[in-house]
Amino acid sequence: MAHAYTPGLRVTDHARVLRERRLPLKGEVLAPIGAEVAPDSIVARTELPGNVQTVNLAQKLATDPAKVVETLVKPLGSSVRKGDIIATAKSMFGFMKSHAEAPADGTLESVSGVTGQLILREPPIPVEVTAYVRGRVVEVLTGEGVIIEAFGAFLQGIFGVGGETFGPIAVAVRGPEQELLAEYLTAAHRGKVVVGGSFVTYDTLQKARGIGVAAVVVGGFNDQDLKRLLGKDLGVAITGGEDIGFTLILTEGFGRIQMAERTWSLLTSHQGEIASVSGATQIRAGVMRPEILIPHAAANTGGIGESLEGGLDLGSVLRVIREPYFGRIGKVTSLPAELRMLDTEAHVRVLEVEFVDSGERVIVPRANVERIAD
Amino acid sequence: MDFDPKLIRSILATDCGSTTTKAVLIERGPDGYRLVTRGEAPTTVEAPFEDVTRGVLNSVREIEELRGRKLLDGDRILTPQQGEDGVDIYLSTSSAGGGLQMMVSGLVLQMTGESAQRAALGAGAIVMDVIALNDGRRPYEKIKRLRQLRPDMILMSGGTDGGDVKRVAEMAELIAAADPKARLGAGYELPVIYAGNTDAAAIVTACLESRTALSVVPNLRPRLEQENLKPARDAIHELFMEHVMAHAPGYKKLMTWTAVPIMPTPGAVGLIIEKVAKRDGIAVVGVDIGGATTDVFSVFKAPGTEETVFNRTVSANLGMSYSVSNVMAEAGIENILRWVPFDVDETDLRNRIKNKMIRPTTIPQTLDDLVIEQAICREALRLSFEQHKSLAVGLKGKQQSRDISDALDQVASGASLVNLLELGLLVGSGGVLSHAPRRAQAALMMLDAFLPEGITELAVDSIFMTPQLGVLSTVHEEAATQVFERDCLIFLGPVVAPIGPGKVGQACITVEWKPEGDATQSRKVPYGELALVAVPAEGNLQLTVTPERGFDMGGGKGKPVSRTVRGGVVGLMIDTRGRQPFTIPTEARARIDKLRVWNRAMNMYPREV
Numbered sequence: 001m002a003h004a005y006t007p008g009l010r011v012t013d014h015a016r017v018l019r020e021r022r023l024p025l026k027g028e029v030l031a032p033i034g035a036e037v038a039p040d041s042i043v044a045r046t047e048l049p050g051n052v053q054t055v056n057l058a059q060k061l062a063t064d065p066a067k068v069v070e071t072l073v074k075p076l077g078s079s080v081r082k083g084d085i086i087a088t089a090k091s092m093f094g095f096m097k098s099h100a101e102a103p104a105d106g107t108l109e110s111v112s113g114v115t116g117q118l119i120l121r122e123p124p125i126p127v128e129v130t131a132y133v134r135g136r137v138v139e140v141l142t143g144e145g146v147i148i149e150a151f152g153a154f155l156q157g158i159f160g161v162g163g164e165t166f167g168p169i170a171v172a173v174r175g176p177e178q179e180l181l182a183e184y185l186t187a188a189h190r191g192k193v194v195v196g197g198s199f200v201t202y203d204t205l206q207k208a209r210g211i212g213v214a215a216v217v218v219g220g221f222n223d224q225d226l227k228r229l230l231g232k233d234l235g236v237a238i239t240g241g242e243d244i245g246f247t248l249i250l251t252e253g254f255g256r257i258q259m260a261e262r263t264w265s266l267l268t269s270h271q272g273e274i275a276s277v278s279g280a281t282q283i284r285a286g287v288m289r290p291e292i293l294i295p296h297a298a299a300n301t302g303g304i305g306e307s308l309e310g311g312l313d314l315g316s317v318l319r320v321i322r323e324p325y326f327g328r329i330g331k332v333t334s335l336p337a338e339l340r341m342l343d344t345e346a347h348v349r350v351l352e353v354e355f356v357d358s359g360e361r362v363i364v365p366r367a368n369v370e371r372i373a374d
Numbered sequence: 375m376d377f378d379p380k381l382i383r384s385i386l387a388t389d390c391g392s393t394t395t396k397a398v399l400i401e402r403g404p405d406g407y408r409l410v411t412r413g414e415a416p417t418t419v420e421a422p423f424e425d426v427t428r429g430v431l432n433s434v435r436e437i438e439e440l441r442g443r444k445l446l447d448g449d450r451i452l453t454p455q456q457g458e459d460g461v462d463i464y465l466s467t468s469s470a471g472g473g474l475q476m477m478v479s480g481l482v483l484q485m486t487g488e489s490a491q492r493a494a495l496g497a498g499a500i501v502m503d504v505i506a507l508n509d510g511r512r513p514y515e516k517i518k519r520l521r522q523l524r525p526d527m528i529l530m531s532g533g534t535d536g537g538d539v540k541r542v543a544e545m546a547e548l549i550a551a552a553d554p555k556a557r558l559g560a561g562y563e564l565p566v567i568y569a570g571n572t573d574a575a576a577i578v579t580a581c582l583e584s585r586t587a588l589s590v591v592p593n594l595r596p597r598l599e600q601e602n603l604k605p606a607r608d609a610i611h612e613l614f615m616e617h618v619m620a621h622a623p624g625y626k627k628l629m630t631w632t633a634v635p636i637m638p639t640p641g642a643v644g645l646i647i648e649k650v651a652k653r654d655g656i657a658v659v660g661v662d663i664g665g666a667t668t669d670v671f672s673v674f675k676a677p678g679t680e681e682t683v684f685n686r687t688v689s690a691n692l693g694m695s696y697s698v699s700n701v702m703a704e705a706g707i708e709n710i711l712r713w714v715p716f717d718v719d720e721t722d723l724r725n726r727i728k729n730k731m732i733r734p735t736t737i738p739q740t741l742d743d744l745v746i747e748q749a750i751c752r753e754a755l756r757l758s759f760e761q762h763k764s765l766a767v768g769l770k771g772k773q774q775s776r777d778i779s780d781a782l783d784q785v786a787s788g789a790s791l792v793n794l795l796e797l798g799l800l801v802g803s804g805g806v807l808s809h810a811p812r813r814a815q816a817a818l819m820m821l822d823a824f825l826p827e828g829i830t831e832l833a834v835d836s837i838f839m840t841p842q843l844g845v846l847s848t849v850h851e852e853a854a855t856q857v858f859e860r861d862c863l864i865f866l867g868p869v870v871a872p873i874g875p876g877k878v879g880q881a882c883i884t885v886e887w888k889p890e891g892d893a894t895q896s897r898k899v900p901y902g903e904l905a906l907v908a909v910p911a912e913g914n915l916q917l918t919v920t921p922e923r924g925f926d927m928g929g930g931k932g933k934p935v936s937r938t939v940r941g942g943v944v945g946l947m948i949d950t951r952g953r954q955p956f957t958i959p960t961e962a963r964a965r966i967d968k969l970r971v972w973n974r975a976m977n978m979y980p981r982e983v
Binding site for chain 1: 728733
């Protein structure tokens, strides 16, 4: 049977999701196996080694590097406070005394007899990892973190900015084709994951930021507005670390694009429920897409969510993801095996799609569609 | 592995890229070695497979099916060839898992720092950062950076032999304080290569030996006027295998299959570019434009010597899919638009480019979309070449003895080695060039981006098999060269481009060409035009170009230049649009009209866009 492979984003009400919560360095795991955790529960903690400061004692004290170790007033390994005298030396037959001070709080780590350099390590920096999603700890990675299992609705966006957050879902528009306008946002949206429709502008996002909205989920957004939001042109799609005051997730792409019906209905059906949201996107080998996770009790008994990765058969519902039919939704009506010549004169594998809204049938390269639902 | 090249009947070679594993089968026939078939399959380094050999076997299985020959025995490649089954040797290159990612250090950024960077790039690495004592960062910032980046390997250089050891020790102490960890797997020590002042080797060893897997090799800059990059490059290749690849999923197994060590893909491409330049005695530039990165390779003569210098640079964030948005960010939207012969709304163009970035596997369906993609390609190539020119330079910091003629010729130490007038062959590869629907499109993209001067041959790699041929050249140069010439390179044709400013329509050059066994023909082309002349795709042409006064083809203003060049599938391209400077009208209507004229001349598209 004719069959094609296409990328697709997961949009399902019944998913079992495992999320690894790992420390950057080994530390202490606080949540045991079986523990029920909330998005803000701290599951692991560690201390990152402090920053390193160097002090050139040989230069400061006008001493031979080989002798700087003798100038230390405290042994290596000692703690010092900023401004403490850490080394002294006499010169000019003992008449002149010079000294060096600690540039920061820390520990005297080492001195070099070759360069006369002292390494001072600042106090460790505490790091905590939260659960991010409501669920249960199913595995402890000894000294490193935990794996959390959550059941519920799981939706992947196509692109996002901003890090992890959570909050109740609030639908702010009447339909998936509607733009999220500034006037729809009120103080009641503070801390919420606001669902818009097809589009949002920079000005509306400014208002959302002012209100203290946790996240905005919409179909599309203009790149020009993204540039204003980030203060620069985004070159490489590695996001998640932006400090923009909220998280933005695009479910469809850049431009004004109606949110896919399935995404819209899934989000609206969970209005008021707590969602965990991450804007982190990495479009490289080992792609990472932004996500919305809505754990719900009903899903515990549900099956495993289907993945839309994989097959595309006759009748499959898809969205075209490149011009000239960008954003349009239709059903596969034919999957010819032979290569076809495009307008560009390139010979590629294609499929025929019948658009849902107009019934029009067109030929589209297989590389330019994604399956959205059946 | 020792074997007699004369006994080799068949060769299987794979290139494990970050997304696709490509296999080629080469067989010896009555007319020598030829590519007989190729296969490809998704690379399987990442979950759920996490075993690179799965993708290798799948790509070889495709060859088996296409060729109707048994090459596999279960999950093993059959070597040597037995009857019609199996192959005599199997080789591989790899850039999977992000390739080889290195940090390099030197004492002075522009001297040993730059030499170390050249050594790492030449070995096929992506240089994540160059740390130097004078890089403007404070020690704790350097330490933080070393810790954050988690490279695969560090190359540490610094100082000339017999120089000051104190500063080198300072750098070693910085690295020791950072205690950097390797990217792949926490269970092994980070490889560090020391290629600096030999007098400091003992101090560096004492400082780093207990924390890292340290190798000490001869100084890569023993004297200010001498660079010795080979020992450092060889050490990088060796450690790439021993440490980095051995920790990548499935590579331990793959390493036992190959006849010679697996090479980093760009290192292998560089090898073949270097060999072609040496064999033909010409300066060569090669470019490989991918989805995420663009590599540029060059071989030019060092000024005033007969010695050739190989350079490679990688522009890690210039590419046609994953990095397409960064091309726009770096080039500026107006530079992309200058190549588009129709009006485009900026909001729409920006959204199109971002949509390509977030869905990188899509392809242009309309002619307009193809034209925009090819405009972006020109800028990605131009920027990558700019970066290359700034790194492919003579040694900085060396003292030059000057006489009165030098004083008039203000060439500073550290001037770029890239001399476009000397460039004999420009080779392009990567999907947007190799798979352009018309070869003329690849030719004009390269022409616009590189702006070759004088007489230059253009070629494309038909299916991007230079990596496999590069590694093959280390064991069987004859086979690699034959396949490269016959099946890999497609000659597009020679370009004739005089240097000098002029007025549109002004008399500029007369070009005479004589194909083998054919009569001489000639054509006068005024300034400001692009002309295409059909010539045989195979065989040589005798070319004589006579510039008018004020224009230079390399022999001096107004002086004729003659050369034997290869023909090509596109034809002889006569480009009098200007060099030094090359200009495009800035006013939109005039620019669009000009682009359309040039596109028509090159027969670029099936209809006017």
